[in-house]
Amino acid sequence: MSLNAYYSKSFAEFLTEDTHEILKQLVYAGGKDPLQENAWKEEILLLKEILSQWKNEATQVLFEYTIPRLAKRIDVVLLLRNIVFCLEFKVGETQYLQNDEEQVMDYALDLKNFHKESQNRVIVPILIATEAIEISHCLKFSVYNDRVYKPLFVNSSNLSQIINKVLERESPYPTQFDFVDKWEKSRYEPTPTIIEAATALYLNHSVEDITRTEASGETLKKTTDFILDVIEKTRNKKEKSICFVTGVPGAGKTLVGLNVAIEQSKRNSRKTHDSLAVYLSGNGPLVKVLTAALARDKKERDGGNYTDAVRKVKLFIQEIYNYREQMLNKIKTPIVGGKLEIDETISIADENAGHSEIEHIAIFDEAQRSWNLKKLADWLARGGSYGNKRKVPDFPMSEAEFLIWSLNLRKDWAVIVCLVGGGQEIHNGEAGIGEWVRAVKESFPNWNVYISDHLTDKEYAEGNVKNILSGCPNINYSSDLHLAVSMRSFRAEKLSLFVHHLLERNVPEAKKVYEEIKANYPICLTRNIDVAKDWLRKRARGSERYGIIVSSKAERLRPLAIDVKRECDVVHWFLDDERDLRSSLFLEDVATEFDVQGLELDWACVAWDGDLRYKESDWDYYTFRNNRWQKNRQEINQKYQINAYRVLLTRARQGMILCVPEGNREDPTRQPEFYDNTYKYLESIGLQVIPPSKNL
Structure with a gap:
């Protein structure tokens, strides 16, 4: 059998x-x-x-x-x-x-x-x-x-x-x-999308079932089991612990976080809430799409009400901002002497949770992206991004320290799991993993620290973690907290390398890698958006997903019926079929780098506007303001822009078509020279050109 x-x-x-x-x-x-x-x-x-x-x-x-x-x-x-x-x-x-x-x-x-x-x-x-x-x-x-x-x-x-x-x-x-x-x-070697992986885990499949190689499956299971064991020990001893998980790019850190949250949700007695876990991410679109996908699947399999299904999924997958906001609302203001206090007129202490949230276990994805003290304090002082939230002046903690403080309010036990990406661009106001480590050492020395033996590598906090932890009690190093095997397919690994060379303007290396992948991963080039749409429709089979993606600064594609100012409903865009106008398959609404980061399509059209232009010496970076393109000279903003295209160019699992429009001599904001050099550069790499007349 x-x-x-x-x-x-x-x-x-x-x-x-x-x-x-x-x-x-x-x-x-x-x-x-x-x-x-x-x-x-x-x-x-x-x-x-x-x-x-x-x-x-x-x-x-x-x-x-x-x-x-x-x-x-x-x-x-x-x-x-x-x-x-x-x-x-x-x-x-x-x-x-x-x-x-x-x-x-x-x-x-x-x-x-x-x-x-x-x-x-x-x-x-x-x-x-x-x-x-x-x-x-x-x-x-x-x-x-x-x-x-x-x-x-x-x-x-x-x-x-x-x-x-x-x-x-x-x-x-x-x-x-x-x-x-x-x-x-024969081995089954899947490379599931995050939506497919989460759905499979929710349906009791093991991580070994949904990983590409035996090695990656074993590594994920080992890391998950280690964390579950820490949770069990911490619970039995009524202690508090924090785990730091590291991994190579594509190793499945998010999958580990989801797996722990889902496993705990299955083990937990919902009546007593004795060991609830929540996966928290700052990636809003990812959380929305995962929540909807799991809820839809649950409703389809078990029947019942969709709203109830969403509520059950939200027990273990949430946006970090909502979690943080809930805790901030309990704080007494004004803050006196740099010390946070709970306002007991609005928060009633629970016998076990105290004034903390109901969950014993909080899993923070991309923990290195938590805000530093200055960014969080400034944001709270002005009442949020739009000034419409409660203003909290003189906030004394970084986001990392505040989140640990929130779990520390529990009277019984708590576990934090930090999923840490290494070697990634740290954006303005992001504290890096060093801030978590500092906060534990200086403010919560009673916590047990379980740390990956790779967290001391240079790519994490500039290799300074060991110095920060010096003299800190209760430290446990383990190789089980490092994911050393990538889950990415050969095709995805090579695509990332190709995109790296393309954006670095290294034509010989880009050509070389493209020759290696083009048989299994077609990348085509056109100047006509209708040709691109036709190409997508004819490539997709079964329920394969396709769509048009663009830079958030691509504001002069409106003559092509591409409007980046129109908000993308990511749930419908990623999950609905071609009968829904909001679906990616309808090829009307487009998604930007902010909508698609952490998510994937099978096939994509990347529409390339005049915001990123090729020239002989370097890229030229532009932002559209006051009816004209303005050159973007700030280095940090240039990095954001190039990384936006990096995200877009690595979203498709099976292949993509790049559409660089011809522009219009009659339109000063769409002059042909804004686009021509970029098109010629992409063509020089050897991408297959699809002209309008070609019968696909």
């Missing part, structure tokens, strides 16, 4: 086994559900009718084969003559529905991209609507020559005929006799 399927036997074994016995095995693995049982019975009977013609060959039939990345199961996989048939049954259905077509195509693509032994196989997705009419078929591969068929539509009477047609068409490929054994034992 396969570890990844409810049932797995050769055709010969399947044909001789009693139908009731097979059904019993499926019910045992999948649970008792009368509707599902009837569907399985129909599937078994239909397959028993048609598979006997191949019973003497090396074959396998697998029911309910797991796709961890999608957190779903393929109804039936048939392994026959080196071909992988993915069968999606719709028992009793009279029509071939688009959603069902996308579903079976997604299964095929997932096997092609992430199942090692399927990568060089022919994969045939078949949608079986048992009561639908018979339709004619043109057997052909989908848009790429990667040997994945376009979905075939059959009913209960012509499935055998279609399989035979495929076998006849693919007959030149020789049979490998160890194919079945190799396929069943």
Whole structure:
């Protein structure tokens, strides 16, 4: 029996086994559900009718084969003559529905991209609507020559005929006799999006299920287990602890944070709230999209009310600003003598939590981005970004110290987990991880400190962590708190390198890396936005996601119907289908670097405006103000601008098209020379140019 399927036997074994016995095995693995049982019975009977013609060959039939990345199961996989048939049954259905077509195509693509032994196989997705009419078929591969068929539509009477047609068409490929054994034992090497990963974890998949390599899965599990063990020890001893997790880029720090929060939410007794955990991020769009995705999935699987589902997800995923605001509202003002006090007229102490929030465990993602004392104090003194919040003058703490102070208010126990990115640009007002370490040492010496042995490396707080911690009691170093293996695919790693060379204007190196990736990651170039839209639509298969992304300073793309001033509703943009005008798939609303950071598309059009212009010696940086472009000369703002394009150019998982418009001689804000040099530079790297007349 396969570890990844409810049932797995050769055709010969399947044909001789009693139908009731097979059904019993499926019910045992999948649970008792009368509707599902009837569907399985129909599937078994239909397959028993048609598979006997191949019973003497090396074959396998697998029911309910797991796709961890999608957190779903393929109804039936048939392994026959080196071909992988993915069968999606719709028992009793009279029509071939688009959603069902996308579903079976997604299964095929997932096997092609992430199942090692399927990568060089022919994969045939078949949608079986048992009561639908018979339709004619043109057997052909989908848009790429990667040997994945376009979905075939059959009913209960012509499935055998279609399989035979495929076998006849693919007959030149020789049979490998160890194919079945190799396929069943093959590793599944997914690189899920953060949305897919969070959904899979929420549905009880392990981190090993959803990671690309055995090494990355083991590392994530080891780190998660270490943190869960710290939580358990801290809880039992009624102490307070802080963990610092480090990792190489793409190693899955966010995934560890989500995994800990989700695991704790499952373990927690919701009636007593004895060990609640919350994952806190300053990335608002990421939190909104994750919350909506998990809530939608929960509602779809369990039924019930969407609002209730959102409420349950928000127990363990929240924006850090809301959490911070809740604590700030409890503070007595004015602040006297630089000491924070709780205003007991508005906050009632809990027996265990004191005046802290309900959670025992707070997980701070990108902890190095917490604000320093000056930035937080200035922000609070002026009443927030827009002056519409309560003004708190003379605030005495950095954000890191305030968040530790907030958890320290608990009367029983508390754990903080800091997920730390290293070697990243520290923006104006961001304190870096050194501030967390300083705050623990100077203000909370009673806390246990569990620290990655890599936190002393130069890329973290300029290598000064060890000095800051000198003389601090209760320090525990552990290699288990460092994620050393990247989860990124080879394609993503190379794309990051290509984008680095492109933005550094290193043409020879950019060309070299592009040559290595272009077969598996197309990057095209056009001057026409309609060509770009057409390219996206024709590249996407199944439920693959595409959209137009632009710099937040790209204000003169409005003649192309691209308006960066129109706010993007990220939930609808990332999650809804092409029938919703707000969806990325509708190709009307666009997203900026602030909307997409930390999230991904399968395919993207990056529309390039005159805010970043190529010239021989360097990039020119512009901001659009008062009806004209103004040169941006501040180095820090130039860094933000180049990093915006870095984010945009690394959002697509499968490929992208860059659209550099031609401009308009009649418009002083869109002169052709604002765009021409950039286009020529990108063309010089060797990107494939798609002209308007080309039939894609």
